[in-house]
Amino acid sequence: MEVLSAQASLSLSREGKMFDTLGLICMIWWCMTLFHPLHADLQCMEPETQESPITSMTWNWGRMELSWESSKNFPHYICTMTSGDERRRMPVENRKCRFSIEDSLPLHRGINFTIGVPDMNILKHCQFIPEGMKGSAIENFSCVIYNVSLMNCTWRAGRNAPEDTQYFLYWKNSSDENKTECELYIKGENGMHIGCRFQNVMIKDETAYFLVNGSSKDSQIQFYDDYIKLYTIERFTAPLNVSVNCTSDLEDCIITWQKPLTSYWKPEHCFEYEINIRKKDELEKDKKDPPVTVVKYTYEFKNYNVKKQYVLKIRARGRSVCSVNTSWGEWSEPIEFGQEKDYFIVVLLLLIVLGTILVTLLLFFLCKRYCSFKRIFPPIPQPRDKFNISHNENIQTENMFPSSLS
CATH class of the missing domain: 2.60.40.10 (Immunoglobulins)
Known part of the structure; x- marks a missing residue:
């Protein structure tokens, strides 16, 4: 029995070593397949x-x-x-x-x-000459930096890539660093990697290197690589400290703000701003005045109506004179300014007028129902007309006593 047990243990040990060897061979083959194009x-x-x-x-x-x-x-x-x-x-x-x-x-x-x-x-x-099946490399590769230190890269699977293809992203942030793999992949159908999320991104060199290769059991996958200027893919946050100061005597408003936060320092002349002002009771699609673009940090709104209320938004983008993203960034939170119509006073005045009319009508009907107008409004006696009375008396006397001459 001990001999059989020893033989069985030896057999299991040999089988275990054999499986370990096969596993190691498979891992080496997979790595060679993955990194072969490099x-x-x-x-x-x-x-x-x-x-x-x-x-x-x-x-x-x-x-x-x-x-x-x-x-x-x-x-x-x-x-x-x-x-x-x-x-x-x-x-x-x-x-x-x-x-x-x-x-x-x-x-x-x-x-x-x-x-x-x-x-x-x-x-x-x-x-x-890169090796691999034609059309198996990724397509439509793009990256964007947002919220100062976050970055998303996305792509689409190659049109001829096998269904079991899996892609892997590596990047270099500077010439002195080694390539590092993505830590948080974005997965699509069948678990295929179609993007990557990066956190705490710091721009060290102006340009970064990106490499996406793949593996498949059926065929060798072509790689894709690109050099991207990180400054040009940053989507700017909204401008900071937006404020509005309106003066009723001059009938204008001074709008001020500060440049947006960025992952790197850039001088003020590298930015321009789009100012969108509309009336609060006006829909965005019905807005008549187009947005205004300025390169300064102040703007004077001259069409200010003290009896109107307005909504303000500002966004920023880079100018072509600098190595920055020239696409518009995020809008600032809407800021309302101006005098809103005092509907409370209007309603109050309307209620007072209606109340006065109702009370007047009520008193009129009550008096008509229960009161005598002659008691409330007695007739005014007429003054005695002495001239007419004397004349009438003389006529009556003549009728009663005719003249003796007759």
Whole structure:
């Protein structure tokens, strides 16, 4: 029994080691599949006239560095990186060209490297061709910084990517840092990563490097990379400390504010502001006056009507003279100013008038029902007309006593 138990334990131990080995192999294979595009070889072309003394060109993705060997000791070299119509050129005195984030070009479209020796007809051309299934790389990649220190990056899966494709985002915030992976992915259907949320983002260099690669059991996924100027993707918060000071004697209002908070310092002339003022009883769609754009921190509202109430909003954007986002940022909270109609006084006066009319009518009907108007309003006696009375008496006397002459 002990022998059988020992054999069983040995068998289980061997099976466990075998599964561990298989698991390690699978992990290594997955990592190689995931990072394989990062280590694609350079395809170099030899000149037809003569063999170049420059050999063994190597591209170090992590350091963004091109290195080579040379059978001759030249004092100077010129490195050239070309992608489409864009070109970067760098003179060096050794056998390494290290491109900064600001000087590098994306590699996912393919790129050409050239090493030359000044004043000599010596050139070495190499081409970087990304591997993987065409159409499997992500599309519509974009990032935005908001609320000063938060950043969202989103993308869409490649049109030819297999259903089991999973994407992974890495980025470098400065030339001296290593690439770090996203910590909070945004997931879409089937759990596929379609974006990433970053917190506590600090702009160190003007440009950051982003890399999105993928893995699939069916095929090799092409990578996507890009260099983005972080200053140009920041969506500005609303301007600070917006205030309105109206003077009834001059019939104008002075509006003041301060520039928005940003993840980096920029001078005041880098911003411009849009001022939106409408009457409170006017709908936004019915607003007649267009918004006003200014570059100062004050604005004088001249069409102020002291009997009206207004609603004010302000937003900011960067000017093209600076390296900033030229899209409009967030609106400030609406601020109401001006004199609102005193409906209470109007209603009070109306009630007083109606009450007076009702009381008058009530007294009229009560008096008509229960009172005699002759007692309340007795007839006014007429004054005695002595002239008419004497004349009438004389006529009567003549009738009673006719004249003796007759």
